[in-house]
Amino acid sequence: MPTSAAIKSSMHHSILPASCFVLHDPKSPRLLGGRCNACREVSFPKAEVCPSCLSEDITPIALSTQGLLYSYTVLHLGKSGEIIPYAVGYVDLPEGVRLFSHLTVTKDLRPDMQVEFYVAKIDDDNSEEKHFAIGFGPVMENPNHA
Ligand SMILES: [Zn+2]
Secondary structure: OOOOHHHHHOOOOEEEEHHHEEOOOOOOOEEEEEEEOOOOOEEOOOOOOOOOOOOOOEEEEEOOOEEEEEEEEEEOOOOOOOOOOEEEEEEEOOOOOEEEEEEOOOOOOOOOOEEEEEEEEEOOOOOOOOEEEEEEEEOOOOOOOO
C-alpha cells in the first residue's frame, strides 16, 4: 500500500483520528473495522454494537487497502485559495463497507474502477490524538511500490 507524500501536500484529503487505524506497521496504517462474530457484518469505524444484530461480540479487523469506486463527483467550487477541482467519492471495500473519501485524482475516474488507499500521518504534535489524512486513487502500476 502506497503512503503518498502527494496526499500530505494536497489540501484535499479526508482526516481521521488514529483510533480509526490498525497501526501494527507504522509505515502502512490500515483502516480499523469490526466484524460481528454473530452475523459477520463488517463495520467502519469499528462498531461497539453490531448495527445489524446488536451483538457486542465484534472482532477488530484491518480492512482491505483496495476497493471499487462506487460513485464520485468532481467539485469545481472552493474557498478562496483552495486548489480546485477536487474529487470525492464512495468506495466499496471487499468486506462490504462503503466509505466516503476524498479521491487523489480528478481525471480518468469511472464507476467500478479499482482504487487504492493512500494515507499520510499529519504532523499535529500539539494535538492529544494523532490524525491521518486519507484518500483513494487509481492503483499504481508499479508493483514495487511500498
Ligand atoms: Zn451482527
